[in-house]
Amino acid sequence: MIPEPYLQALFGGALIGLATALLLLINGRIAGVSGIFARALGFRGTDLGANLAFVIGLVLGPLSYSVIYGAWPAAEFRMPLLFMALAGLLVGYGTRLGNGCTSGHGIAGLARLSPRSIAAAATFVASGVVTVFIMRSLEML
Amino acid sequence: MTATLRTFIALLAGILFGSGLAISGMLNPERVRGFLDITGAWDPSLAFVLVGAVAVAAVGNLLSKAMSKPVLDDTFHVPESNGQIDQPLLAGSAIFGIGWAISGLCPGPAIASIGRDVSTIYVFVLAMIAGILIHSGQTTESDS
Numbered sequence: 001m002i003p004e005p006y007l008q009a010l011f012g013g014a015l016i017g018l019a020t021a022l023l024l025l026i027n028g029r030i031a032g033v034s035g036i037f038a039r040a041l042g043f044r045g046t047d048l049g050a051n052l053a054f055v056i057g058l059v060l061g062p063l064s065y066s067v068i069y070g071a072w073p074a075a076e077f078r079m080p081l082l083f084m085a086l087a088g089l090l091v092g093y094g095t096r097l098g099n100g101c102t103s104g105h106g107i108a109g110l111a112r113l114s115p116r117s118i119a120a121a122a123t124f125v126a127s128g129v130v131t132v133f134i135m136r137s138l139e140m141l
Numbered sequence: 142m143t144a145t146l147r148t149f150i151a152l153l154a155g156i157l158f159g160s161g162l163a164i165s166g167m168l169n170p171e172r173v174r175g176f177l178d179i180t181g182a183w184d185p186s187l188a189f190v191l192v193g194a195v196a197v198a199a200v201g202n203l204l205s206k207a208m209s210k211p212v213l214d215d216t217f218h219v220p221e222s223n224g225q226i227d228q229p230l231l232a233g234s235a236i237f238g239i240g241w242a243i244s245g246l247c248p249g250p251a252i253a254s255i256g257r258d259v260s261t262i263y264v265f266v267l268a269m270i271a272g273i274l275i276h277s278g279q280t281t282e283s284d285s
Binding site: 074084108 | 179189193251
């Protein structure tokens with residue numbers, strides 16, 4: 001028997017997969033959040049309206065969850081703001097340079113067995129594991 | 142008309158994506174970082190999210206192979222499957238992984254949490270936009 005938090009993770013993941021499939025089959029687009037966000041900001045590409053709409057939907061989804069359940073899902077925010085600012089810079093720059101993030105490479109890319117996405121996902125998970133290990137060694141966690 | 146319908150589908154996909162993130166527990170940075178913490182208190186939740194998401198997305202991908210074009214467009218805007226594994230791909234992914242581990246946030250959960258009144262999220266998203274700006278200042282992209 002799978003514990004409930006993992007079942008919720010599986011079900012939530014399936015919804016994310018459904019969003020990815022819808023965007024591909026109907027709009028012909030890859031559901032990569034970093035790319036969609038950059039396009040919604042007007043930095044590149046076309047179809048500004050659809051990209052903005054996806055970003056707005058992404059914000060509305062959890063908002064409606066919080067209205068339906070009366071609270072946001074549990075979360076802890078423990079990192080100091082300075083570290084969050086540094087992390088945000090790295091995530092913004094890195095995902096543009098690498099042309100994708102956890103969604104575009106990690107979900108859509110793995111689902112199409114794209115060699116580039118498999119290499120990207122292996123790289124960001126490895127880099128993340130090493131970073132957390134270093135943070136632990138420095139007693140930041 | 143077609144563009145309007147595409148915008149509606151994108152909105153729907155965004156709502157589904159954001160709801161999935163909320164239900165899966167992935168809006169909690171500590172659980173995301175917990176997945177990367179293999180020598181500490183490892184939390185496998187993210188692997189379950191990934192399995193659920195990739196399984197459904199793979200069905201979508203198989204269906205797309207049987208279609209000559211998407212329902213509301215003339216062509217699938219999908220990168221070539223034989224693209225090169227080059228240095229920008231690997232360097233960018235490595236840089237992203239560092240930021241992902243420090244914050245416990247990637248672009249999806251960060252943007253999906255904007256409605257939440259948490260200064261950490263605002264700082265992260267603004268810095269992320271700055272990172273995108275720095276990159277677009279270095280390159281002149283013309284792709285879609």
